[in-house]
Amino acid sequence: MTEHTSDCATPGPDGPAADCSEVIAEVWTLLDGECTAETRAKLRRHLEECPGCLRHYGVEERIKALIARKCSGDKAPRQLYERVRMEISRTTIIHREG
Secondary structure, three states, X not given: XXXXXXXXXXXXXXXXXXXXXXXXXXXXXXXXXXXXXXXXXXXXXXXXXXXXXXXXHHHHHHHHHHHHHHOOOOOOOHHHHHHHHHHHHHHHHHHHHO
16 A cells, blocks of 8 residues: 555644545545445545555546456456556555655
């Protein structure tokens, strides 16, 4: 998971990390359309106000689109998702350090 809490603009009761952690934990339910309307609205509000979480959401969205495109819409095995995500994270870290 990418580090992003320093960009959080919507602190929760325990500070930004708690609220961001909740949003990041729910990103895939939002992407898959598996959350309630109330949760979807809450997540979208947070994403509109938090550049770090929005960036993370964008990465996850691109991973999902890439997997769907490469697998012709079939569900990708969880191992493939994790490998792709790890490579993207590694590339992001190298890019930021360089």
